[in-house]
Amino acid sequence: MTTQAVEASSEVFPIPLAIMQPGTVAPVNIYIRIGRPPVMSLYKTAQTPLSEEVRERLLERGVSELYVRREDEGHYLDYVERNIEDIIRDELLPAEQACRLVYKGSSRVMIDVFENPRSGRNMKRVQKMVGAMVLSIMKHHDALWHIAAMAAHDYYTYTHCVNVSVFLVAASRELLGIEDEKSLRRIGLGGMLHDIGKSQVPDEILNKPGKLDAEEFDRIKEHPLVGVELVNGITKLSRVSEGIVRGHHEHFDGSGYPDGLSGERIGRLVRLSTIVDVYDALTTRRAYADARKPFEALELMLTKMPEQFDRTLLEGFVRFLGPREVGVEA
Ligand SMILES: [Fe+2]
Numbered sequence: 001m002t003t004q005a006v007e008a009s010s011e012v013f014p015i016p017l018a019i020m021q022p023g024t025v026a027p028v029n030i031y032i033r034i035g036r037p038p039v040m041s042l043y044k045t046a047q048t049p050l051s052e053e054v055r056e057r058l059l060e061r062g063v064s065e066l067y068v069r070r071e072d073e074g075h076y077l078d079y080v081e082r083n084i085e086d087i088i089r090d091e092l093l094p095a096e097q098a099c100r101l102v103y104k105g106s107s108r109v110m111i112d113v114f115e116n117p118r119s120g121r122n123m124k125r126v127q128k129m130v131g132a133m134v135l136s137i138m139k140h141h142d143a144l145w146h147i148a149a150m151a152a153h154d155y156y157t158y159t160h161c162v163n164v165s166v167f168l169v170a171a172s173r174e175l176l177g178i179e180d181e182k183s184l185r186r187i188g189l190g191g192m193l194h195d196i197g198k199s200q201v202p203d204e205i206l207n208k209p210g211k212l213d214a215e216e217f218d219r220i221k222e223h224p225l226v227g228v229e230l231v232n233g234i235t236k237l238s239r240v241s242e243g244i245v246r247g248h249h250e251h252f253d254g255s256g257y258p259d260g261l262s263g264e265r266i267g268r269l270v271r272l273s274t275i276v277d278v279y280d281a282l283t284t285r286r287a288y289a290d291a292r293k294p295f296e297a298l299e300l301m302l303t304k305m306p307e308q309f310d311r312t313l314l315e316g317f318v319r320f321l322g323p324r325e326v327g328v329e330a
């Protein structure tokens, strides 16, 4: 180890040791905090692989955090994204950290997806992140609550997509008993891409604070079909994922769009996606409305718009979220 120090600790940020996967090369310098008073010392240079033995030695010394320079954050995040599934599987990584990586990583990918929705590379990145998200939900029973606590309170289409994906995967397990990883990945991908068609709607319409006129509303209503068309131009979506992108604005009473389906003609996963979609929109701050507390949102859905939803599923969703104060700011 060299003793090359970083001038001030504000130049670095901590990362969990479990992120550095043995056998991989992270293209960033890694620092360690040593001595009394503690100083930052260069531990490993970029391009030097981390070995299992080095990791064990660090663990024996009680080191659980390493440090990366702020200016290297982009390279560091690329490394995390490349190795995300192995990192999530790592037994050393605590649940809360796993959820943070998945939430932040998914948000980062979705920003790029909305900027460049026709990129095949971005689509692969989304699929990988969804895989990691499903793994964390399957591995950590309290993953949803960690994620809900860190979820953004301001509404952005990209974070909304991440939130819907996470809640939909967790609720599909809990309410529909879906446990196999492949199905959960398809569900998660549908949630993540459900509003991708909005990338083709001008921001002035999407973020309009006042009421939309008929023409503007028609434009918004195109987004499910536009989304399906857009994604199918890049990759072949599974029936499950496509059903969610296409159907998440159908209403149980037949008043929704684009197909005006009603009742059980809407698949149960799609019926669940409509619940999760409205719940997340209500609990985040919009240009035209404040964020509602979870119980207020659920009450509103049960009393003011019950005809939109499958009552049994909505009641199940309320019971599922009920015991927790989901995402309530401290
Ligand atoms: Fe939508």
Ligand SMILES: [Fe+2]
Pocket (backbone or CB within 6 Å): 160, 164, 194, 195, 277
């Ligand atoms: Fe949505």
